[in-house]
Amino acid sequence: EVCVEPSSPQRLSQYACQRRTTTINHNKIFTDAFEVLIEHAEFNENEGRCLAFMRATSVLKSLSGAVRCLWDLEGLPCLGDQTKAVMEDILECGKSSKVQEILSDDKYQALKLFTSVFGVGRKTAEKWYRKGYRTFEEVLADSSISLNKMQKAGFLYYNDILKGLNRAEADVLSQIIEKTVHTIVPDAIVTLTGGFRRGKEYGHDVDFILTTPEQGKQEGLLGCVINKLRYQGILLYHDHQQSTFDFKKLPSWKFEAMDHYEKCFLVLKLKSDLVEVDTRRDDAAERDWRAVRVDLVAPPISHFAFALLGWTGSRQFERDLRRFARHERKMLLDNHALYDKTKKVCLSAKTEEEIFAHLGLEYIAPWERNA
Ligand code: 8DG
Numbered sequence: 001e002v003c004v005e006p007s008s009p010q011r012l013s014q015y016a017c018q019r020r021t022t023t024i025n026h027n028k029i030f031t032d033a034f035e036v037l038i039e040h041a042e043f044n045e046n047e048g049r050c051l052a053f054m055r056a057t058s059v060l061k062s063l064s065g066a067v068r069c070l071w072d073l074e075g076l077p078c079l080g081d082q083t084k085a086v087m088e089d090i091l092e093c094g095k096s097s098k099v100q101e102i103l104s105d106d107k108y109q110a111l112k113l114f115t116s117v118f119g120v121g122r123k124t125a126e127k128w129y130r131k132g133y134r135t136f137e138e139v140l141a142d143s144s145i146s147l148n149k150m151q152k153a154g155f156l157y158y159n160d161i162l163k164g165l166n167r168a169e170a171d172v173l174s175q176i177i178e179k180t181v182h183t184i185v186p187d188a189i190v191t192l193t194g195g196f197r198r199g200k201e202y203g204h205d206v207d208f209i210l211t212t213p214e215q216g217k218q219e220g221l222l223g224c225v226i227n228k229l230r231y232q233g234i235l236l237y238h239d240h241q242q243s244t245f246d247f248k249k250l251p252s253w254k255f256e257a258m259d260h261y262e263k264c265f266l267v268l269k270l271k272s273d274l275v276e277v278d279t280r281r282d283d284a285a286e287r288d289w290r291a292v293r294v295d296l297v298a299p300p301i302s303h304f305a306f307a308l309l310g311w312t313g314s315r316q317f318e319r320d321l322r323r324f325a326r327h328e329r330k331m332l333l334d335n336h337a338l339y340d341k342t343k344k345v346c347l348s349a350k351t352e353e354e355i356f357a358h359l360g361l362e363y364i365a366p367w368e369r370n371a
């Protein structure tokens with residue numbers, strides 16, 4: 001007996017870019033468990049296991065109903081024996097013993113805590129763990145540890161940044177960024193991207209793409225934006241990365257987190273009646289603002305569609321778009337371009353729709369990319 005219908009009458013694709021995944025997740029009980037397993041595999045650099053659980057999570061997120069028994073998984077892609085064993089545990093006992101074990105693991109807890117700081121990656125967290133540290137107090141008390149600028153900001157605004165932002169706060173920020181950008185280049189195009197473009201209610205940051213109708217005029221724009229934000233007194237931290245973009249370079253083979261466009265990672269003061277300030281903090285009484293993370297990226301207009309598709313995410317959707325392009329179409333896709341290896345040409349595009357069309361894929365709207 002089948003309790004769950006796949007989201008389409010045909011067999012569900014193994015590629016997230018051929019599935020429609022909204023923010024409504026009927027299988028959170030399973031995907032939350034898998035997310036712990038993914039993180040644990042990441043900490044242990046077990047790439048294969050990590051990928052397997054990420055794909056399984058993504059498939060479950062795309063289902064139109066809750067999985068109630070293992071029979072429901074019949075015919076679904078990317079669900080192997082390991083993932084099914086975890087799900088069986090949850091179906092029977094309400095939780096997975098494997099996940100419980102990880103959650104109570106000393107190393108997992110420490111790495112999870114340390115990597116929750118903006119600017120602290122797996123390697124740094126591991127180093128601190130090896131020194132025997134388990135708390136922030138212990139790390140900060142060690143004078144031989146020198147924090148970089150990003151990590152300093154990460155600790156300074158830890159509680160604020162951890163809280164993230166809701167949709168209304170993201171809208172306030174959009175207005176601030178738009179206004180600031182338009183005082184510099186009046187016809188610049190400011191586009192909300194990342195999780196909020198996918199319709200998420202909460203985000204750990206807000207992502208924007210800035211470009212200009214006139215090719216090349218976006219150069220230097222981010223530097224001016226940063227100066228204006230500083231002048232407004234709302235710039236708390238910035239990491240400005242210059243463009244290393246090369247028009248002649250072919251798309252990258254591997255899934256890179258970073259692209260070559262000029263970008264900046266910011267921490268800004270968000271002041272608004274809407275903004276909730278954590279009143280438990282000692283300094284909150286004197287504060288009418290909260291620190292929030294903002295990412296800005298500035299591609300040239302000629303490459304806007306590729307940047308938009310790349311920065312809208314989700315990460316799993318991007319990963320599978322690239323995998324689909326390579327394995328099913330013999331094409332290379334990244335945040336900059338799409339290259340047809342058979343025809344040996346780069347395929348240009350003005351819109352995301354054109355990129356999907358080049359790939360022979362049905363268009364998937366941003367809010368259906370929460371894979
Ligand atoms: P969230 O912030 O709501 O937690 O989720 P998100 O918006 O999906 O995640 P994100 O970490 O803000 O990343 C948004 C997209 O940006 C994601 O699909 C990956 C993409 N991205 C790139 N290049 C880079 C980069 O250089 N740095 C970062 N942080 N993200 C990048 O394509």
Ligand code: MN
Nearest residue numbers: 194195205207
């Ligand atoms: Mn984001």
Ligand code: MN
Nearest residue numbers: 194205207295
């Ligand atoms: Mn981001």
